[in-house]
Amino acid sequence: MSIALVILAAGKGTRMRSGLPKVLHKVAGAPLLAHAMASGSSLSPERTVIVTGHGAEQVEAAAREIDETATCVLQFEQLGTGHAVLQARPALEGFDGDVIVLYGDTPFIRPETLEAMAEARKSHDVVVLGFTAADPGKYGRLVMDGDELMQIVEFKDAGLRERAIDFCNSGVISASSETLFALLDRVGNDNASGEYYLTDIVALAREAGLSATAVSCDEAETMGVNSRVDLAAAEAGFQARKRSELLVSGVTMAAPDTVWFGHDTWIGPDCEIEPNVVFGPGVTVENGAHIRAFSHLEGCHVSRGAVVGPYARLRSGAELAEDVRVGNFVEIKNAVLDEGAKVNHLTYIGDAHIGEKTNVGAGTITCNYDGVFKHHTEIGKRAFIGSNTMLVAPVTIGDEAMTASGAVITKNVPEGALALARADQVNKPGLARKLFEMLKSKKAEQAGSKQ
Ligand code: UD1
Ligand code: CA
Secondary structure, eight states, X not given: OOEEEEEEEOOOOGGGOOSSOGGGSEETTEEHHHHHHHHHHTTOOSEEEEEEBTBHHHHHHHHHXXXXXXXXXXXXXXXXXXXXXXXXTXXXXXXXXXXXXXXXXXXXXXXXXXXHHHHHHTTOSEEEEEEEOSSOTTOOEEEEETTEEEEEEOGGGOOHHHHTOOEEEEEEEEEEHHHHHHHHTTOOOOSTTOOOOGGGHHHHHHHTTOOEEEEEOOGGGGOOOOSHHHHXXXXXXXXXXXXXXXXXXXXXXXXXXXXXXXXXXXXXXXXEEOSSOEEOSSOEEOTTOEEOTTOEEOSOEEOTTOEEOSSEEEOTTEEEOTTOEEEEEEEEEEEEEOTTOEEEEEEEEEEEEEOTTOEEOTTOEEEOBOSSOBOOEEEOTTOEEOXXXXXXXXXXXXXXXEEOTTOEEOSOBOTTOEEOOSOOOOOOTTHHHHHHHHHHHHHHHHHHHHO
């Protein structure tokens, strides 16, 4: 069965109190919209349609970045969820399969849940995802008769009896494209909110002699984000799940609650992550690597046996081969470090390639930026960069070459050469002692004149 996703993302999100459209607020470094699209993508949808409204341009740009094949349609006025889904109709022209409606502000629907809905669709025309709410609040209520879903009643329209129901509508609904739009054509807005409710399609399906049912999921999965309080709770929920997933998969963490992951962090078994490490998006860490305390990683790859930190920063494009060492107060950006390279202390490596087994001394800086352009530094194999070397890029250091401590390297260093690039040292015998005496007597004079 081919699948199309319709993701509703037109709402204003007033309670976020934000200039940014709600669905672009981030959890684990990815916009809420990206999470919703990712859960839907497990069904390999043939089409993805995003209904935008408030902040449409920004949402559309973000959607395109996440999936360039996604189509955005504009819901000019927010007249209700039913009206929102209708806006997707032109984009689904010629599509003949199942439509699944998701909300852009509901990030955690699991692929397994959507698969269970697809399964239920084999025996029912309309399938709704429900959950038993600890506090049913203002959710729409699912009126069941055995396995059959009879209707969905919105809180505002519900009587006392219906309000007593705690089986609630998550918002996720699935039906064939044909059924969905045929039913939506009949949805009116004669209700307490004056909105076109998507939820009305259930009762309309029943009237038309079609069947409907509900699949149930955990409440945590259907959590929607409406405020920054919800956003923080969503982040906490994501992190808690990710931590336990990684522990179960064989990653050692002595203080998992202090480690923060990106939405797509991948860490292999037998890695050790010390306390207070933060992973931004786009990080992969291979088996047996060791990330020491207080390190910050994003957009980088760490190979087997590498050791990073404590207090290291790996930025985007940092690529560490096996057994690389990156130590304290070292920042690496857009640089490849080959096997066994060592950059242990107080160093900035940007836009560079460092050959295998090369050792970079403390305080080394690749001076990669001239204020306008970025330039590359190339360092060969088994080279030795002396402490406090300034590598003024573009520059190349050959294999097994050496730079003297404190060198300012502006010219290429050939293979095997030693580069000395600093002022010669001059010693003045006895001058230090003289200088001290002079300064001390000056201090004594000043103290005397104050009395
Ligand atoms: C909706 C459901 C309710 C369910 C609840 C779950 C309806 C009528 N009600 O209520 O049964 O329990 O979600 O959270 O469907 N949106 C648009 N365009 C619109 C209206 C909404 O894109 O014109 C989007 C919103 O941005 C949001 C989602 O649809 O992502 C849900 O809209 P919202 O107004 O929050 O619906 P609820 O009243 O919470
Ligand atoms: Ca809502």
